[in-house]
Structures are given as C-alpha cells and as structure tokens.
Amino acid sequence: MFHWLRDHRRKKILQEPFPVQWQEILEEKVRHYSFLNLEEKDRLQQLIQVFVGEKKFEGCNDLKVTDEIRVVIAAEACMLILGLPNDLYPGLITLLVYPSTVVVPPPQQNVFTQNPFVERSETAIYGQAFHRGPVILVWDEVKRGARYPESGHNVVYHEFAHLLDMESGSANGTPRLHSRDQYRTWAKVFTEGFLLLRRKSDKGEKTFLDSYGALNEAEFFAVATEYFFDRPMQMEKKRKALYDVLAGFYQQDTAGRQRRSKNDD
Ligand SMILES: [Zn+2]
Secondary structure, eight states: OHHHHHHHHHHHHHHSOOOHHHHHHHHHHOGGGGGSOHHHHHHHHHHHHHHHHHSEEEEOTTOOOOHHHHHHHHHHHHHTTTTSOOOSOTTOOEEEEESSOBOOOOOOOOTTSOSOEEOSOSSSBSEEEOTTSOEEEEHHHHHHHHHSGGGSOOHHHHHHHHHHHHHTSSOSSOOOOSOHHHHHHHHHHHHHHHHHHHHHHHTTOOOSSOGGGGSOHHHHHHHHHHHHHHSHHHHHHHOHHHHHHHHHHHTOOHHHHHHHHHHHO
C-alpha cells in the first residue's frame, strides 16, 4: 500500500518537466554534472526531481533555502546512487542547511538518532549524518565542493556515503554490497587501505587520502568515496584496488568518465 502510494507520487512528480532553471543550476554550479553522458544526465535529473519532491530542506541560522541549494545538494546526493538500486535514502526525511561553518549543539539522543558522525571537530563542522535522522550540511562548504571538485573534499558525498553505510544496518564502513565475492574483496582491500592510512598518519607521513579517514572504518569509507568521485584518475593510479572495489560498489567508472570529459574539452 505504502509502496503504491509512493510510486504513484513519484510518477506524478516525474510527469513534470525538469525545470529550465534547475538545468542551468546544474550546468553552472555542479561541475560533475558536465562529466555525465546524456543517459546519466537524464537519470540524475529524475532522481533530483524526486529527491527535492520528497525530502524536506530546512534553512538554519536565517538561511533562506533556494532552488540552488536544493538542486546542488540533491544532485550530489543522487550522484552517489546513479548506478545503485537505492530507494533514494529512505531513512532520510530532513536536511538542515546552515549558511557557513557553525558550532552545532549535539542533538538529543534517542533510539532514532544513534551513531552520529561529528565531522572534523566538535567545535566547527561542515556536515553531520544521523542514522534515521537529519543530515546537516554547511552551504558554503557544499557550494565550494560542487564548483571545485578536484579538491578531494566534498561534504555531500561524505555525508551521503555515511547514509549508505548506515543503510546496511550498522555504520562500519561497509555498505550493502551486491555479492558474497564482493564482501570478501571489500574486506581485504578496505582493511589494507585503512591500516596503511592509519600507519602513515600515525607517523605523520604524507598520505594520499585525507588522514581524517584513519579515524575509523566508517570515516575511511566516507573519505574514500570523496576521492572516488573527486579525484578518480589519481585514485585509479595510486590506489587501484580501492578504486576497483568502489567502482564495483557504486557501479560507476568515475575515472573513465573524467578522462572522456577531459578529452572532450
Ligand atoms: Zn564522516
């Protein structure tokens, strides 16, 4: 019954054409959108339409939520699930958007908001994700990440990777994979990658992935996801095994896509 309702509602949402203004926002503000082929662009637009139709965006600290905010955030959240049979982050209802980096008071803990991820530090955050709770994002940081994607930092990719991780039942750095073989390879490659990052960052050595990923396995997956989408060609070159398992999970060849787009330029 609920399924039918939802599908019916989604069909209705998708009967509306994708707004021209939204198209312009994607082209001007979301650099990764230009890397997609036509089919992927179509699929992303559909996901965005439903995402914006279903999720509640709340502006905090006097931030007025505009179409630009909705579309940029939805585009990046949906970029992660472009190749997945994901039901548009079913546990997520509300996104809280702050204008710039802020100190966010810890929300009250209850059974629905376990496992909060407090990013970077407790005093200044760029984003936070809660299991079956809200996602908190800082708009300044989102905007920067969308426009300059090759930094390797993208708070939307990071937080929504946490959501995919949590959908598997526990936030342990392993999302729901597609086969038993994949779990085996994933465990091997991710353990090796995580321990390498931890060893290097403990010694204060330069690391390919941000050393924030050495905090725990969940952060490692979120940080690796940021690199997989932001710096895929470098990742393919330097961390081939990690790139391959992520490509297998996300069902996207982000490096190939970036190469094609660079050749077209
Ligand atoms: Zn995190």
